[in-house]
Amino acid sequence: MGYFLFDPLSVFFLSVIALVSLPSAVYSIGYLKGEASGRKTALAWLILILFLGAMGMVVTVNNTILFLVAWELMSLVSYFLVVFDTKHEKSVQAGTIYIVMTHIGTAFLIAAFLIMFKYAHSFDFSAIKNACASMPAGTKNTVFLLLLTGFGTKAGIVPLHIWLPYAHPQAPSHASSIMSGVMIKTAIYGIIRFVIFILGAHCLWWGIMVLVLAVISCLVGVIYALMEHDIKKLLAYHSVENIGIILLGVGLAMFFLSLNMPYLAVFSMIAGLYHLINHAIFKGLLFLCAGSVYKATGTRDIEKLGGLIKNMPYTAAYFLIGAMAISALPPFNGFVSEWLTLQAFFLGAFSVTGSAKVFLGVLGAMLALTGGLAAACFVKAFGITFLARPRSHYAVNALEVPFSMKAGMFFLAALTLAFGLGGAAVIKILSHVAAAATGIDITAMKFSVNNAVISPQAGYDIYLSVPLLALVLGALGIMGFAVYKLSGKGKTITYTTWDCGYYRLSPRNEYTATAFSKPFRIAFSFFLRPYRKTQKIRDSFYHIRSFKYETHTTKVFKKYIYDPALAMIFRSAKSMRRIQPGSIHLYLGYIFASVLLLIIFINRF
Amino acid sequence: MRTIALSLLELLLFIAISPFFSGLITKIKNNIRMRTGQSIFQPYYNLAKLFSKGEVVSDTASWIFKAAPFVVIASTLTAALIVPLFIVPGSMPRLGDFLALIFIFALGRFFLALAALDTGSSFGGMGSSREMFIASLVEPALLLVVFAVSLRYGSTDVAALSGMHTVTVSSLMAAGALFLVTIAETARIPIDNQETHLELTMVHEAMVLEYSGRSLAFIEMASSIKQMIWFLLIAGIVFPVASPGPAGIAHLAVWILWYMTRIVIIALAVAVLEISVAKMRLFRAADFLGFAFVLGIIAVVCAVLGI
Numbered sequence: 054m055g056y057f058l059f060d061p062l063s064v065f066f067l068s069v070i071a072l073v074s075l076p077s078a079v080y081s082i083g084y085l086k087g088e089a090s091g092r093k094t095a096l097a098w099l100i101l102i103l104f105l106g107a108m109g110m111v112v113t114v115n116n117t118i119l120f121l122v123a124w125e126l127m128s129l130v131s132y133f134l135v136v137f138d139t140k141h142e143k144s145v146q147a148g149t150i151y152i153v154m155t156h157i158g159t160a161f162l163i164a165a166f167l168i169m170f171k172y173a174h175s176f177d178f179s180a181i182k183n184a185c186a187s188m189p190a191g192t193k194n195t196v197f198l199l200l201l202t203g204f205g206t207k208a209g210i211v212p213l214h215i216w217l218p219y220a221h222p223q224a225p226s227h228a229s230s231i232m233s234g235v236m237i238k239t240a241i242y243g244i245i246r247f248v249i250f251i252l253g254a255h256c257l258w259w260g261i262m263v264l265v266l267a268v269i270s271c272l273v274g275v276i277y278a279l280m281e282h283d284i285k286k287l288l289a290y291h292s293v294e295n296i297g298i299i300l301l302g303v304g305l306a307m308f309f310l311s312l313n314m315p316y317l318a319v320f321s322m323i324a325g326l327y328h329l330i331n332h333a334i335f336k337g338l339l340f341l342c343a344g345s346v347y348k349a350t351g352t353r354d355i356e357k358l359g360g361l362i363k364n365m366p367y368t369a370a371y372f373l374i375g376a377m378a379i380s381a382l383p384p385f386n387g388f389v390s391e392w393l394t395l396q397a398f399f400l401g402a403f404s405v406t407g408s409a410k411v412f413l414g415v416l417g418a419m420l421a422l423t424g425g426l427a428a429a430c431f432v433k434a435f436g437i438t439f440l441a442r443p444r445s446h447y448a449v450n451a452l453e454v455p456f457s458m459k460a461g462m463f464f465l466a467a468l469t470l471a472f473g474l475g476g477a478a479v480i481k482i483l484s485h486v487a488a489a490a491t492g493i494d495i496t497a498m499k500f501s502v503n504n505a506v507i508s509p510q511a512g513y514d515i516y517l518s519v520p521l522l523a524l525v526l527g528a529l530g531i532m533g534f535a536v537y538k539l540s541g542k543g544k545t546i547t548y549t550t551w552d553c554g555y556y557r558l559s560p561r562n563e564y565t566a567t568a569f570s571k572p573f574r575i576a577f578s579f580f581l582r583p584y585r586k587t588q589k590i591r592d593s594f595y596h597i598r599s600f601k602y603e604t605h606t607t608k609v610f611k612k613y614i615y616d617p618a619l620a621m622i623f624r625s626a627k628s629m630r631r632i633q634p635g636s637i638h639l640y641l642g643y644i645f646a647s648v649l650l651l652i653i654f655i656n657r658f
Numbered sequence: 659m660r661t662i663a664l665s666l667l668e669l670l671l672f673i674a675i676s677p678f679f680s681g682l683i684t685k686i687k688n689n690i691r692m693r694t695g696q697s698i699f700q701p702y703y704n705l706a707k708l709f710s711k712g713e714v715v716s717d718t719a720s721w722i723f724k725a726a727p728f729v730v731i732a733s734t735l736t737a738a739l740i741v742p743l744f745i746v747p748g749s750m751p752r753l754g755d756f757l758a759l760i761f762i763f764a765l766g767r768f769f770l771a772l773a774a775l776d777t778g779s780s781f782g783g784m785g786s787s788r789e790m791f792i793a794s795l796v797e798p799a800l801l802l803v804v805f806a807v808s809l810r811y812g813s814t815d816v817a818a819l820s821g822m823h824t825v826t827v828s829s830l831m832a833a834g835a836l837f838l839v840t841i842a843e844t845a846r847i848p849i850d851n852q853e854t855h856l857e858l859t860m861v862h863e864a865m866v867l868e869y870s871g872r873s874l875a876f877i878e879m880a881s882s883i884k885q886m887i888w889f890l891l892i893a894g895i896v897f898p899v900a901s902p903g904p905a906g907i908a909h910l911a912v913w914i915l916w917y918m919t920r921i922v923i924i925a926l927a928v929a930v931l932e933i934s935v936a937k938m939r940l941f942r943a944a945d946f947l948g949f950a951f952v953l954g955i956i957a958v959v960c961a962v963l964g965i
Contacts, residue, residue: 359778362720373722382765383758395757396814399805403812407962414805414958418951421760421801425794428768432790436775436783442718515814517754522762525739525753529669530732537728537872543712550716550777550868564775564783572791576944 058115058178061489062250066112066242069330072468073234073337074105080341080461081227083454084348088225097137097225104130104231111239117166117176124162124239128155128207131236134228135220144223151220154213158206165199165247168192182251193252197259200247201266208240210300211270212610214293218277221292222285222353226344227461229285233292234337238329241299245322245490249307253492260308261412267304268416270297271423273580273610279430279573280581280606282566283353284343287434288336291379294423295332298394299325301420305397306491314404315493321397322487323480323500328390330479331472335378335387338465342372345458346438349451355566357445358438364451369439371462376431378469381424384523386472391424392517393480399515426573433569442560474520567604574606582607661751665739672738673879676886677701679925686929701882705875713871716777726773727869727876733766734880734887741816741887755814756804760797763843766880767793774865781857785864788940792842792849792861795947800839802954806832807895809961816891825896828960831953833895837927838950840888844881846928848938849946859937886921893920 078101085094107130110123132155136148170176172192173184185193202213209217217237221229244263248254274294281287302325309318345368346361347353362369378385381392398417402410443449453459472479480500488495552558574583588601632643681698688695697703715723739751740759754762771790774782806828808814842849845862854860855867866877897920899913938946 360718362722377765377768380764380768381761382768383761388761392754392757392761395801399757399808399814402805402809410809410962411955411958414802414809415955417805418798418801418954421797422794424764425790425797428764429790429794432768432771432775432786436772436786440720440722440772440776441778515755516752517758518752521751522736522753522758525736525751526732526765529735530728533728533731533876537876540709541872542710543871545713545715545871547717548714550718550779551781552779558778560778562780563778564780564787569783569787572787572940573794575941576791576795 056116056119057113059113061486062242062245063113065326065330065483065486066238067109069238069333070105070108070112070235072330073333073465074231076461076464077227077230077234077337077341078461079464080230080344080458081225083457084225084227084344086455088348100130100133100137101228101231104134104228108235108239112242115178117169117178117181119176121159121163121166125159127236127239128152128159131220131224131228131232134224134232136223137225137228138223141223147216147219147223151216154206154216158203158213161199161203161206162243165196165203168196168199169251178246178251185252190256194256197248197252197256200244200252201263204240204243204247205266206240207243208237208296208300209270209293210266210296211273211293212614214270214274215610215615217293218281218286218289221289221340222283226285226340226347229289229344230337230340233289233340234333237292237296238299238333241296241303241325241329244300245303249303249310250490250492254307254310257308257311260304260306260311263300263304263307264416267297267300268419270294270300272297272419272426275423275426275430276573276577276580277608279426279433279570282355284346284355284434284438285340285353287355287430288339288343291339291427291430292332292336294427295328295336295379298391298420298423299329299332301325301416302328302394302397305394305401306487309401310491312405314401315491316498317397317401317404318491319484319487319493319495319498320393320400320500322491323483324390324393324397326483326486327393327476327479328387331378331386331390331469334465334468334472335375335385338371338462338469339375339379341458341462341465342368342375345454345462346372346451348454348458350447352445352447355434355438358448359444359560359563360440360442360448361451362439365439365453367453367459368462369435371466372439373435374466374469376435378473380428380431382428384473384519384526385469386476389473389476389479389517389519391420395420396515429573433566437564437566437569441563444560444563444565474523476517476519574604580609582609665751668743669735669738671743672735672883672886676882677705677879679886679889679921680882682922683925683929683932686926687933690929690933701878705878708870708875708878709872711871713873716779716868718778719773719776719868722769723773723776723868724873726769726776727873727880729769730766730880731876733762734883737762737887738883741890743890756808756816757814759816760800760804763884764793766884770865770877774868777868779868781860781864781867784857785861785867788861789865791940792943792947795944796839796842796950799835799947799950799954802951802958803832803836803839806954806957806961809958825898826960827965828957829895831957831960833892835950835953835957836888836892836895837924838946838953840885840892841928841931842943842947842950843888844885844928847932848935849943851937861940889921889924892924896920897923 081097085097089097104127107123107127111120111127114120114123132148132152135151136144138144169181172188173181175181206213221233224232254260271294274290274297278287278290278294281290302321305321306318306325309321345365346358349365350358374385378387381387395417398413402413405413484495484500550558574581583604583606586603589597590599590601592598678698681701685695685698736753737759740753767789771786774786804814810828845852850861851859852863855863857864866874869877899917
């Protein structure tokens, strides 16, 4: 096992991969049935297994060359998952964007690894770690920036997120669940392993940079998600947001490491890792639920859905659990990790001095804003998809999904609750992972009072007991229900929704997702740049036959960064074409000239 | 056992007292408008009436609609357990801190917003969308308030925050921001208007439009408890009081009187604000809460400067 490394950090990531992949694989039994032919199903399984193997390798190898091989294998195999559904032209387009972006990222990684090799004369992690101590500061900064760009591309940090909302939704749902739940986490692994573990985060500005990028990712991700009505794309944008939240924890850890505050560094790292595993679980769950909706209705556009809670009660319940978890509502797991992340900001602010306090406060406020927007987004996603009445024939004929799919979703939903209630125990385990990642001795530190109460630091009167909270919530709910039942004298009548005397509301009168997100579109118009076009089609001056309404938002990163860059590449490619006219004589001339230049070069220098 | 008994006592007190403040605000508003207005105890009569009435449930509604009132009341009462009323700090169950309180309120709101979408009425959707919009803008300002106050104390424990420290510039700014947040959270003018059922203006009322009978009673109860919790939090920052101590009946009576007067003063401020400004357009709510956010930042800066 000379090429592998099984320290707590690697084992932690391996278990995250396993936790989400197993239910997704079970789910795919039902999902692929009827979706693809027998041969293609076999191919899907093969790709899936290769994909899992590659991811497992990424997080366990101890050598940069092997790491790159595994990294590339993971990227290439997941490309085939993105283009798996070859019927759609969109898949191919999404696949192309994905493969280009991921290779740009890998290029940065290769550059970083080469620089490291120059100092360590070895590809081995431990050798590089030793050599990094004597690396000049300038080089260290370069390596950090290269690594951050390289891994940031895979993680989907804004503005490198551009591929994520295209690629993840296009893959089959069980694969989207693994890609969004686990694959982008390997990039976080890379950041923790290479930046914190190997390079050692000594510069304050590294932490600040990661924090600022993280908070931008949070906000941009959630604002785009609010505007999105394709359910899988919406979830993909939430991955951008949640990677931001995870990086807030990791960035805080870097921040405190450079300030030499070991307790806070470990605590923030725990918060980040906790959110990482939580996001893997609930995002996996949500993608599986979205896949069930797609399988049952044949559309991913939530404007065409509605009322699915009646035909698909299980899927609806699981989606609701996932939505509550991602909105950080008690007693589910997202609540615990967001609480921990916020608490890391607070504890940090108690310890640092001066303007750093204000900085941490503003970041905390932005995280709170993100949480509020995410809750709004999931009220929309769940409410429009599952509640009220079906908005189109797609939703009317939906049927509940088969057992294997339900089983996969049930497992993840149960984990969502377990990681919420068992927070104190999880933190204890994660403290060892965080200690291994940061290289800090944690034997003297205390992270939870007992198995029920989470309390960050002795001396501070801060605590959270999720089991007790759940118990109280449940007991009060039941008491409320009892009062309701016992006090009731009046009868309950079922009648139509109040329609202002209009007589018989139709599903067309229901609120739509576009309408739901309108306040947000207007409030964030400085960033979203909404475009609206209305057109009246008239029979005569007095009578309007129909009314066309069109609205969309401008994707600023695509318009102002990627489109100009792409145009520049094409322009330069065009000018390069001039030296390639197709004449064999000229090509021979090129070869001759380059050989001549090489001879001169070797002799001269 | 003692903890459970005290908790139940606290909850009963909250349930019993909170509608009074809703009635009080309406009464003050009516008096300033030179009207006689309804009795201060009208909210109690309303609750009693709602409990004796039958209920109409939409045929479009699913279990979410039926479950939401219980989630709302349970989450609000849980929040009430975190915020101490008369009970001595330390004797309540250790559920969570101020941050947990924010998330617990979010739970009730989440379900109410879903229930509003559940009946398929446009009113519900409109209310749901607006409520979530306002709530998401409230969060950053609220967090800064908690941040500023806890910076001075070094803890996010609610019981610790709501008493036993002196008033400073920072805590006044924080209280100002919290006051604006409270206006938004308790559906008051200029963000929302509890007195109207006009589709252009209603937010909270639009969400609960389909509810009737006992379900509506639960939601109304939860709203008034929530309002009292917010008032208590502001009072804890602006008029800090020490816990009563064992100094005899007379002393305790004075203490209780002062404790309640603080909340009445805040109710008065809300009532005066409500009659002196007009309801804002929804999109202006962003400016209003942006102002709360800026106040929050000032509070944090003042706390850092130590003033």
